[in-house]
Amino acid sequence: MAQATFRIWRSNGTGGAFQDFKTEVSEGMVVLDAVHKIQAEQAGDLAVRWNCKAGKCGSCSAEINGMPRLMCMTRLNELPMDEPVTVEPMHAFPGIKDLVTDVSWNYEVKKKIKKFKPRKPDAADGTWRMQQADVDRVQEFRKCIECFLCQDVCHVLREHDKHDEFIGPRYLVYTAALEMHPLDTEDRLKDLKFDHGIGYCNITTCCRQVCPENITITENAIIPLKERVVDQYYDPLSMLFRMFTGK
Amino acid sequence: MAGAEVTWKNGKFGTTQRRDRWWVESALVFCGFTAFIIYATWAAFQGKFYTHGPYLSPFYSPEIFGDSPHAIFGPKPGWIPDWIPFSPALLILWAPGLFRFTCYYYRGAYYKSHWSDPPACAVGEPRNKYLGENSFPLIMQNVHRYLMYIAIAFLFLLAWDVWKAMWFTDATGTHFGIGLGTIILAVNVCLLSSYALGCHSLRHIVGGYLDSISEHPVRHKAYECVSCLNASHKKWAWCSLFSVAFTDIYVRLCSMGIWSDWRIF
Known part of the structure; x- marks a missing residue:
């Protein structure tokens, strides 16, 4: 198990800031797995929309290291893990809370x-x-x-x-x-x-x-x-x- | 739309959370297009060293008026005032130039590389105002299909140049032959054809406008062929851009005596 840092946008819909979370990651994990782990272990109020975890429902859209991607389809081994992985909500829509936007x-x-x-x-x-x-x-x-x-x-x-x-x-x-x-x-x-x-x-x-x-x-x-x-x-x-x- | 109030929006030129080298593609496209435009403009204004034996530079083809044996209507006519810069290329180069300028691929590429609109996907832009292709001047891009018609006519003329480039004249007469220049001209026509015949407008005109294309088997086949080339339109756009410039360079340097044409047979 390796440790990685995730820089996640926290917001209540008006304003907000990035917050860093360190968590253990393992082979085969996707960004959504890491976000769920952080939600379970460190930030129970972290809002994230998700459903199928298979790239078919289109719920977990976010911006990972600045590019719009599905969190469930972005494997951690595709990302540079020696620096924080930024996870933001979509920019084109108003935020509701944390990673959830009003679409x-x-x-x-x-x-x-x-x-x-x-x-x-x-x-x-x-x-x-x-x-x-x-x-x-x-x-x-x-x-x-x-x-x-x-x-x-x-x-x-x-x-x-x-x-x-x-x-x-x-x-x-x-x-x-x-x-x-x-x-x-x-x-x-x-x-x-x-x-x-x-x-x-x-x-x-x-x-x-x-x-x-x-x-x-x-x-x-x-x-x-x-x-x-x-x-x-x-x-x-x-x-x-x-x-x-x-x- | 409330999106404008979102506090994490970018908003400044170049602002992004992207970690990759997003600027590399735009920088390469900027350098490539700018280099081509500078060279093509310089070459078009030269008005000399554009033929070598049976070879004619594609920048000067068709040579409507000019001093070379390739000129269709002979030398520059007297009704063109002397104070206007004259070169055979200036009479024709606007057509393929505008064809590329209005091409869907090039538009998307130079809007990013030369106008930063946007500089790259998900990267902040330098301007707040945006009109797109909805109003003048960019609404004029819709003329593309007419320039495509002209570009296809040019393909036939350039193919005719390849045929002429197979006939070499010496003291004993005119003989069939193939030189390296013949091959370069032929490859250039192939690449230009792959680019022009994969045009998005052509794809629409040959059959894309039909909802029931299966009722028109010839159009269906043509649509499939154009779609096949269209899938690699970007690749053909770049290859043909390089080849047309290189063909001019080859003819020019042979004409200047710096390079010697290699006669294969």
Whole structure:
């Protein structure tokens, strides 16, 4: 057993400071294990949100040594243990206590996105027919566990607080899953441009880099949506084509 | 949003809890792009040493007006005033230059390296104001697809240059042959093609805009091919950037007599 120092953000929601905790760590431990050990042995009031410990519920999102990561999926042997490991709550959302943030803004954003609107059923029994090739693209987006690490690392939200104007990468992925779905007939491009702020994204790819599900957020979701917005609002040839064909 | 009141927010340029050398990537990108821009600008204004035998520097191709045998319409026309700096490269280099400038990969890279917006992921920025690509001037980045059309036309012209680079003229006439310069020009076209044909806009136009792409088998295949190149767009962007600069250097140094072209056969 080796000893390690964890520098954990302590706060009651207004203000706060780092507090150092020394604890024994062993092979195979993840950051969440260490935080639980500290909670059990040294700081019974330490608040941390967690659930599955398997990288599938998206509850234990935090910033470990400055990078947004899931605590349950960050093994200690990936980190330099000769110096304190900093554990902070996500920066893009208001703190509630210690490592717990209020992510309810995300759920409010989701309500603003137009819902799935399928075409009329293909068969008399009310069912549809789709080709696998057509749903392959959107299936990647269904892997999202809503950990909100992409929202946290996005500098538009994190640094510039554009929460009222920009829905963030998570909800651009959600919109892409609906917009590219072969059965969907709803049009969300106007909302994307005018209300959801897709133009604020400057393609830093940070969202893709922190995604624990390895969703290719920037290249497969955001840029294709940007291109669809270009079709609709910026490309004169596309506009002419639509004018003459009615498509 | 109450996020602005959070006391642990960064807020100062470069502030971060990251322990890794987050600045290295941005610094390398800064050096790489800046070096290329300086060299390409210098080379474009030279107006000489851009051909060697059948070789034509990609910075000068197509040579619309110029003094070399590669010029399509002959020497500089009289209607171009003398006080305007003239070089065959200045007539054409804006197109591939703007294609790269508006490329999705390059945008994301130089916003970080040259504008610190952000300097790296989860690192504090120098400015509070942020407009993104939502308004002028960066809204103009949406012209990218038109520059992509021009860039693809350039690929055909550069491939034609490779063909011409296989025909060497000497006292006995014109003969088929391959020199090191031919290979360098050919590799350059391959790398430029891998970059331009993996363009995000092209990916959208060939089929990405369709929700039911399986109904269009040719578009589906094209989409898959572009997606394959697109997956390594960053790699192709850098390789082609180096190759196009190196090809110009090779032709230039051969033309100046500093290097000798190695004639393979």
